[in-house]
Amino acid sequence: MSELSEERELDARVAEKVMGWAVEHDALGESHSTGYGCPPTGEEPPDHPPVFSLGKRGNAYCIPPYSTDIAAAWQVVEKVLVHPCRTFGIIFDEATDTWIVKFDKTRCVFNDCRISAQEETAPLAICRAALAAVHAA
Secondary structure (H helix, E strand, O other), X not given: OOHHHHHHHHHHHHHHHHOOOEEEOOOOOOOOOOOOOOOOOOOOOOOOOOEEEEOOOOOEOOOOOOOOOHXXXXXXXXXXXXXXXXXXXXXXXXXXXXXXXXXXXXXXXXXXXXXXXXXXXXXHHHHHHHHHHHHHX
């Protein structure tokens, strides 16, 4: 699996597990958009969650690039802060050249927050920590 498809797989998991979207796979694993197509960023069809599909090659369609784009990743932060967490922190660790993201259900200082991820990019760290936060809820 290529790096791009792994990123898009992660984006699909974030869309489903964190953002609450329905990610649909057809019986043959074919890639096609279902339901409402691609709503504009930040908009959802009224009364229905958007529906997306993920092809067998790992290409996600109509799913924002949460793991590679900071603007899309910030939508994930905002969603996690609504539920299940109340605290978010992010720092760049110069010693390891990585980003550290932390979430917690309670208000806490950065070092005491229990849910964290450390990755090479901020969007990737946000996605990994958000998935951990939702899983821990």
